Amino acid sequence: MQTVLFIVRRAAHSIVVLLGLSIVIFVISRILPGDPARIAAGARAPDWVVNNLREQMHLNDPLPVQYVYWLRDAVQGNFGLSLVTRRNVAQDIAEFFPATFELALYAGVIMAVLGISLGAIAARHKDSWIDNVMRVISYLGVVTPSFVWAIIFLLIFGFTLGWLPTLGRLTEGVPAPPRITGLYTVDALLTGRMDVFWDALKHIISPALALAMGSMAQQARITRAAMADNLAKDYIAAMRALGVPERVVMNKFLLKPSLIPTVSILGLDFAATMSNAFLVELIFNWPGISRYGINAMLRKDLNAIAAVILVLGVVFIVANILVDMAVAALDPRIRLSAARGV
Amino acid sequence: MSQRSTAMPSLGREAWREMERNSRRENWGRAWYKFSHNPLSVIGLATVLLIVLLAIFAPFVTPYPEHAGPFTDFANAKQPPSLAHLFGTDVVGRDVFTRTIFGFRFSLSMGLVVLSLVVPPGVLLGLVAGYYHGTWLDTVIMRITDIFLAVPPLILALAIASVLKPNLFNSMLAVSLMWWPWYTRLVYGLTTQMRNEYFTTSAEIMGASRWHILFREILPNCVSPIFTKMSLDMGWVILIGASLSFVGLGVQPPKPGLGTMVANGARYLPDLWWIALFPALAIVVIVLGFNLLGDGLRDLFAAEEI
Numbered sequence: 189m190q191t192v193l194f195i196v197r198r199a200a201h202s203i204v205v206l207l208g209l210s211i212v213i214f215v216i217s218r219i220l221p222g223d224p225a226r227i228a229a230g231a232r233a234p235d236w237v238v239n240n241l242r243e244q245m246h247l248n249d250p251l252p253v254q255y256v257y258w259l260r261d262a263v264q265g266n267f268g269l270s271l272v273t274r275r276n277v278a279q280d281i282a283e284f285f286p287a288t289f290e291l292a293l294y295a296g297v298i299m300a301v302l303g304i305s306l307g308a309i310a311a312r313h314k315d316s317w318i319d320n321v322m323r324v325i326s327y328l329g330v331v332t333p334s335f336v337w338a339i340i341f342l343l344i345f346g347f348t349l350g351w352l353p354t355l356g357r358l359t360e361g362v363p364a365p366p367r368i369t370g371l372y373t374v375d376a377l378l379t380g381r382m383d384v385f386w387d388a389l390k391h392i393i394s395p396a397l398a399l400a401m402g403s404m405a406q407q408a409r410i411t412r413a414a415m416a417d418n419l420a421k422d423y424i425a426a427m428r429a430l431g432v433p434e435r436v437v438m439n440k441f442l443l444k445p446s447l448i449p450t451v452s453i454l455g456l457d458f459a460a461t462m463s464n465a466f467l468v469e470l471i472f473n474w475p476g477i478s479r480y481g482i483n484a485m486l487r488k489d490l491n492a493i494a495a496v497i498l499v500l501g502v503v504f505i506v507a508n509i510l511v512d513m514a515v516a517a518l519d520p521r522i523r524l525s526a527a528r529g530v
Numbered sequence: 531m532s533q534r535s536t537a538m539p540s541l542g543r544e545a546w547r548e549m550e551r552n553s554r555r556e557n558w559g560r561a562w563y564k565f566s567h568n569p570l571s572v573i574g575l576a577t578v579l580l581i582v583l584l585a586i587f588a589p590f591v592t593p594y595p596e597h598a599g600p601f602t603d604f605a606n607a608k609q610p611p612s613l614a615h616l617f618g619t620d621v622v623g624r625d626v627f628t629r630t631i632f633g634f635r636f637s638l639s640m641g642l643v644v645l646s647l648v649v650p651p652g653v654l655l656g657l658v659a660g661y662y663h664g665t666w667l668d669t670v671i672m673r674i675t676d677i678f679l680a681v682p683p684l685i686l687a688l689a690i691a692s693v694l695k696p697n698l699f700n701s702m703l704a705v706s707l708m709w710w711p712w713y714t715r716l717v718y719g720l721t722t723q724m725r726n727e728y729f730t731t732s733a734e735i736m737g738a739s740r741w742h743i744l745f746r747e748i749l750p751n752c753v754s755p756i757f758t759k760m761s762l763d764m765g766w767v768i769l770i771g772a773s774l775s776f777v778g779l780g781v782q783p784p785k786p787g788l789g790t791m792v793a794n795g796a797r798y799l800p801d802l803w804w805i806a807l808f809p810a811l812a813i814v815v816i817v818l819g820f821n822l823l824g825d826g827l828r829d830l831f832a833a834e835e836i
Contacts, residue, residue, distance in 0.1 A: 208674070209677060209681055328818070332817075333772060339796060343807070346800075347799070348800075463684055463685040481688075486778055
């Protein structure tokens with residue numbers, strides 16, 4: 189019951205945030221100098237065409253009314269046609285979204301697994317040289333932008349060592365697996381094409397790693413700090429005094445409470461990864477939604493910009509809710525206080 | 531109370547001031563001792579000072595200051611790093627070292643302008659929302675803050691930058707619009723604690739104005755966390771600025787923005803690796819410097835909220 193109440197409260201809050209975001213996006217898309225109808229119709233269209241289009245696009249109505257029309261379309265997944273390519277924006281998004289999602293998924297797995305293990309290792313060897321090496325690595329990870337990692341990995345794995353391919357999602361000539369989920373590695377496995385799976389996997393490693401580095405370093409730092417804090421607490425000493433095996437103390441009684449801060453940051457980082465992906469997508473020529481969004485931004489393709497931001501914003505907010513639920517599952521105190529509305 | 535009021539005139543105003551000065555000097559000495567105890571903080575401070583000096587005196591310390599703009603020297607193009615060109619030359623023959631040092635100017639001004647646009651309104655809103663905790667003012671300000679914080683900062687900054695004309699100033703504006711909520715939230719947290727402290731209550735009882743309480747009682751107690759956050763944020767703002775330039779929405783060529791140089795250089799990987807790699811490493815160094823410095827300050831002030 190309390191859990192349900194907690195989720196309801198959380199969802200209600202998210203809807204407010206989403207509405208706020210949609211207003212910001214709408215305002216952005218309307219403050220641009222220039223007439224959207226004129227842009228859509230083309231510079232040489234006669235005035236009556238533009239006027240009809242203005243009426244059709246509800247541009248003659250007051251702004252709040254325009255917002256309601258715009259929101260109604262957006263909720264139905266109708267973002268209109270791209271002002272530049274004349275293609276349906278929603279279809280474009282559906283086409284490019286899975287590539288970025290796949291990239292972010294792999295990055296998320298890398299940052300969770302490596303980040304937590306590195307942090308746990310550092311905490312177990314606190315104040316030794318291992319801890320210091322980890323500290324330097326995580327510092328470098330945090331301050332290095334993902335596009336710099338992308339260049340470094342491209343140079344090392346792609347060119348110098350030649351282990352991994354450098355561009356795109358698949359080698360040229362390898363057919364894309366039939367579209368089931370849109371995630372190439374998953375689709376290839378589902379259809380039993382191991383060769384395609386390996387090829388797709390090889391392509392995704394460098395960009396996913398580049399995308400994960402910053403958050404991974406942060407996970408490691410946070411996990412280490414939380415474990416080091418909890419390690420000094422009385423209940424750990426009590427467990428040890430009771431003769432509980434060290435492995436059980438570490439993995440069960442120390443790791444679980446220490447993961448709370450990590451999980452909250454991890455979810456936020458995963459969501460941010462989706463929108464930070466464009467830096468990496470540009471370098472690896474990855475056909476994802478972020479690269480699509482950047483191209484739209486450079487060409488001032490307003491419908492596409494609005495759609496991309498809204499989709500990424502929704503992903504971010506949904507991830508936030510999932511994180512809160514995961515944290516509540518780890519920490520009963522949060523669940524109770526949130527349900528009580530404290 | 532009565533003791534102090536009789537003691538004060540006998541000591542004299544000058545003597546009091548002197549005592550105050552001494553204790554302040556002592557505090558600085560103690561702070562520096564604590565700060566310098568961590569070698570990483572000192573490295574951070576030294577890096578930041580070095581970069582600031584290099585940026586200010588860029589025309590005098592770089593070997594080819596004329597290369598910072600639209601300059602071509604095709605005879606010397608695509609030279610790998612050497613003694614004459616420490617970081618090599620780019621595809622039109624400009625010295626990458628010179629351009630990187632000039633690039634620091636854009637990065638630093640990005641950080642300075644954004645923070646000076648962001649901190650005053652962010653802090654003010656945080657003070658007001660925190661002091662009027664539980665009222666409609668608090669609700670309105672903090673809900674709006676939540677909305678801004680709920681959106682990945684980079685993507686909205688990108689969106690704002692994209693509808694404006696792409697240049698350095700507009701990218702500063704875009705980042706600023708995204709950045710103020712962090713200060714509002716920081717100061718809000720501090721203020722809600724401090725409004726219940728005895729010094730605030732006593733000021734209220736003595737009939738001090740709201741203005742006095744907000745700016746003379748509460749704000750001075752928020753200064754060290756704010757400064758710590760600013761020094762950490764310098765690094766992040768520079769990083770986001772470089773990212774905007776990297777995608778073409780910030781500093782425009784031929785101006786040597788660090789992100790712009792990385793983006794242009796990335797096209798010539800792997801053969802002309804130095805064109806992209808050195809500006810990229812420069813971004814890492816400047817962000818690292820501000821982070822180490824900020825962490826040092828955070829330890830110094832024991833400001834855990836940040």
